[in-house]
Amino acid sequence: MKNLFKCFLLGLMPFSVLAQVPEENRFQKITLTENLNEPLELAILPDERVLFIERHGLVKMYSPVTKKTTVIASIPVSTKYNIADGGQPEAEDGLLGLNIDPDFAKNHWVYLYYSPAGSEPKNILARYELKGNMLDINSKKVLLEIPTQRDQCCHTGGSIDWDAAGNLYLSTGDNTSPRASDGYAPIDERPGRSAFDAQKSSSNTNDLRGKIIRIHPEADGTYTIPEGNLFPKGMPKTRPEIYTMGHRNPYRISVDKKNGFLYWGDVGPDAGKDSTGLGPAAEDEFGQARKAGNFGWPYFVGDNKAYWDFDFATQKSGEKFNPEKPFNNSPNNTGLQDLPPAQKAFIWYPAAESKKFPLLGAGGRSAMAGPVYHQEFFKDAKRAFPAHYDNKLFIFEWMRDWIIAVTTNEKGDYVKMERFLPNLKLEHPIDMAFGPNGDLYILEYGQGWFLANPESKLVRIEYNGGNRKPLVVAKADKQAGALPLTVQFSSEGTKDYDNDALKYEWKITQTGAAPVVLTDANPSYVFKKLGTYKAVLTVTDAQGLKDTKELTIKAGNEPPQVSLNLTDGNKSFFFPNKPIAYEVKVSDKEDGSLENKRIPASKVKITATYQDAEDNPQSIQGHQAAPVTFTAGKNLIDKSDCKACHFQDKKSVGPAFTEVARKYKSNSNAVAVLSDKIIKGGSGVWGDVAMSAHPNIGLPEASQMVQYILSLADKKTPPALLPPKGNISPVIPDGGDANKGVYKILASYTDKGANGLPAQTAEQLFVLQSPTLMLGNAPDASKNIMKFKMGETNLLIVMAPNTYASFKNIDLTGIKTLSLIVAAPKQQLNSQGGIIEIHTGSPEGPLLGKTEFIEPIDDPDAFSGKKPPKPHVVNITPANGFQDLYFVFKNDKAKGALFIPYSVTFGTE
Structure with missing residues (x-):
């Protein structure tokens, strides 16, 4: 029960933000294609065709004209480990990244990052030309090759994006197995264990793995190095392509086209708790780079929480790594030993709820960076997002299925965050991008790893800033019955979000007969002929937008009547x-x-x-x-x-x-x-x-x-x-x-x-x-009662006396006792204690009974599950039949919170 007030107040923070968010009903999610096989990354063409890739090598195109998806290329890729060397059958390798050239309208170039089939372990960045609706395989030009290892998993990265200057950014994973380091830093320096040492890659200045690379592709299929990368060209033991280093698995990246800031989501390690001698509990990161830099992995995580220099040979820990002076002396390192200072993450969070960023929630973690929305880039778009999202960064979570809009100030510093469409159902989003029309396109991978998930799909989120069509509700008091059948139709619940005047039309049809049209909102109609009818309600707003709902009426067979009675007892x-x-x-x-x-x-x-x-x-x-x-x-x-x-x-x-x-x-x-x-x-x-x-x-x-x-x-x-x-x-x-x-x-x-x-x-x-009711589930509670959630349980904190919680329509037949579980933790809540009175009808109604005074207690294990509080049993005055029960909390001397009423159990003995 520690920090209940702090958790509760943090939980209130989003509400002040949500009040400013555009109405959720102005957004519509449209499924374009589904039943995909591990979709990973997408790109939207200038004419709104959508390219996307599947990990096993297919390049696909969705056409908004035909509304169909076709395969435009099949790239031979490696998706397996080297089985002979003890690896797992299915790797993370494959067709990993996709984007189009900034000048695509003229050159039609498409860039792919993938693991080519064959025995040589490497990933390549290649350019192809899109000719019509097919990718020309023979136009392939390899810009970059990155040697890898395929003996052990994991972490490929593979995301591609561009800045406004035409520089290409490519993310790469650390290509390191986390499976032998208990979820902490994989820095195993023993001979033959380089696959388990991220110092060979992420913290190696002479290796392109565990990096975000920045290059400038040239027309002839080569590339040049832009100014401002982390290491100058020609510097010994470095690669000039490196823009940022110290990444674990930066799976989705995004470049702000306006200011050049680079964002990424780095999927973090797995340790469940802090460990002295090893390091901190695992965290995922959203990173921001305003310039080239080192972001710390495998020596640091989150806001530079440091790991210990653990020796896997001796199983002993050395010193904690120093973020000001990180040092790589691994025998697997081919680069510099003295590294640039480690930079903190932009946003970071563990598996449990983050105290600093509570809106991120809790659970599994797979951070992904989406685009930064700038309204000025969509001046002529058909459905541009509203100004509320101007200059906001969209981040998303593959595991937790949310999208969050992050606000920064002019310098790029974090200001606040808010959920984007909190009620939007997602199936593990894995990439997103804005299209020319202003729509947000999202690839949903589906629930299972390495599977062709039936729920995987490509969707489009459209914003409607103008008139909205009515939301139609159609009902009938009877949908079947014997002749003559009188049916009362109802449009109750129909609404128009723009408050337009509405016109109603009910059209009743039967095969072979002329339709009957009724123009009342809630008409009655008598069906005199045998058969099955369709009753279609069409509602039209003042701007001419309309929507319909259909009912089926079967006239000629009376439904049966079933009654179920409990003949005795409660x-x-x-x-x-x-x-x-x-x-x-x-x-x-x-x-x-x-x-x-x-x-x-x-x-x-x-x-x-x-x-x-x-x-x-x-x-x-x-x-x-x-x-x-x-x-x-x-x-x-x-x-x-x-x-x-x-x-x-x-x-x-x-x-x-x-x-x-x-x-x-x-x-x-x-x-x-x-x-x-x-x-x-x-x-x-x-x-x-x-x-x-x-x-x-x-x-x-x-x-x-x-x-x-x-x-x-x-x-x-x-x-x-x-x-x-x-x-x-x-x-x-x-x-x-x-x-x-x-x-x-x-x-x-x-x-x-x-x-x-x-x-x-x-x-x-x-x-x-159940005879046990959780008081936190009481539908009615007075002021000065705080409601909050701990795990799956709703709880109440009684903040002041003469308050109540109530349950309506409770049958008290045969009930003789009420047993209440109440926590009054003095240490955590400074509880004042008090009594609970049970009244019927109202808080001042007849008194059924009351508890003795509930004393505050100091026991830290109280109400933790280890030692639940003793029940307070109340013998009540007999009262048969259904009653409204009020649990009234009293202590006239209290100067603070009384207690936490947990549950009440109704007893018959």
Whole structure:
């Protein structure tokens, strides 16, 4: 509970920024092409055709005229390690980078950076000519060759961009394996270990790996060196092409065409925590170079956090590296030993939430730099972005699926950041660029590494600064029924963001009949003839823009009626192992009813389902129980970055979850071992690929994730059905969370159809909550109550007395006690303590009961999960039926926060 106020206040910071952001509904995401095979980089041609590459060697083109994507070239590339030397089958190599010449309209030149097929380990920068809609392979001119090693992974870089002077920038990775350094600095100087030593590349002034190169391509396929690179031409033990050095994997770069500033996202290492003698916890970086410089890797990370000079031979640590005087004395170094001073990152962040940049969030990390938007470059564009984004840098995250706009001052110093389109759904964006029309194009790689992900796509974000078409909502009170069928149509919810006057038209059509047109916003219509009808609502604004929504009406078959009643007990909560009496009734105009036995009981589907969350069943109760699926853990995995490395039943960069389940099924300590692995990261069990640490995931959440994974080893059996009348006793399966679960009873019936019309289904659902409610989820709370989130849990801080939180419509039938968990940490919150009164109807309504005085405590483990607070049990005055409950927090002597009310559990004994 430390620093709760600090975390909360930091969390409020973005709201002052978001108030200035253009309305999100002015932006539209349009999918241009999808189902790609590892798309990596794109370039937009002057006529809005889009070139993009796939890692296995295909160059593709999207045409806005035909709206089709074609292959315009296939480049033979290497994508494998040298298997004979112990490497992994799939490398990061391949077709890596793409851009077009600044003078493309005249010369049609396209630049590619790739790993050529063959036995020679190298990457090359080559120029080709685009002729019509095909890339002329025979026009190839190799500008630059960079020797590499292909025995071990990783880190290729490969991004290409240009400045306003026609200089080409190319990023390269450190070509170094991180797999034997525990996520810290890979500086293994032992003989034969150069693949594990980034001092051979990133901090080597005589090597082009781990760099951002700046050259000036010439017409004859050669290049010259611009003034201002890091080392002058002819300087011994240096390469003049180097603009910036000390990079790990600068995967996407961007050059501000106005001021020449270079930006990049550097994908950082994997260490989950600070380690004395090794170095800091891992961080990713967004870098900015206003001039040539050294950015520190592998000696420093983030804002120059230093690693120790660790000796892999003796396993002993030397001194910390000095950012003012970095020194490379590795035997694998062919360049200078005295290096330029290390420069700090522009923005940096760990796996956990960054205290300095909280908007970046938490989770996996893969930093990517996007373009800087300058409105003056889009004066004649059809859909230029608004002035709000003028001079802002767009950065994005491959793992966390966000785009952020960064504001700098005239010098280039960081000022603030804001989320760009917070509700935009992304599938691991891997490149983006503005097109001539002002649109933002984005390549989405998809969720899994080294896979042709079906969700991968090329999209375009269009901005509409003018009139917007209406947002149409169409509803009908009935969409099926017997003749004559009276239907009340509704357009309620239809809106126009520009507040234009709207015209409504309902057109009702049936094959072979003349359409009926209704012009009221919410008309009623009587269907007298048998058949299936289309009812189309068209809404037109004052500027002539329109949109439509369509409904289907089936006239001639009355839907069945299903009723589900709980005949005894509490109707808000379920209580484990306590019977619930229920009864289901079904009637259908054409089929009959359960009561007269024309509808057999076997045709009525009745299930009782325990769930950890609202989405998916844990176990379905009938004559036999279905196996557990641990949905809470699945939901946590779906919300995390796990899918970037794992799939349920197929291998990605990490093992399939089913493989993990089978391996650990009989291991009694599996939950503890794997939970620890999720939180701390690590490698070695499934190969050398390191799993990132997830310090933002708590032990309870990690355990739920592991329990779900382990459950995949179980064989699933279909559930049996319940009879129309009876008793069921809720059972919480192993791994289920009694504090978060719900119990759902569902009854449904599908009729036989009638008069040639298809069958209709009716159902009724009863949802009983867990008897434990989290007070942080209370829908209503008074002023001076702070709401905040810790992990997946919503919490409250009671900042002043005579405040309350309330739950509406709670059934108190059979409830005798309320048990409250309340934390009053004196050390972390300076809690004053107090009492909690429970009232009905209002904060001043009848008093059901109250706690004793809740004393503040000094125990640092209180409410940490190690030693949860003792429950405060309140015997309440009996009150049957549904009530609005108010939990009123009191302490008239308090001069600060009272406590943190965590949960309330309703008891029947």
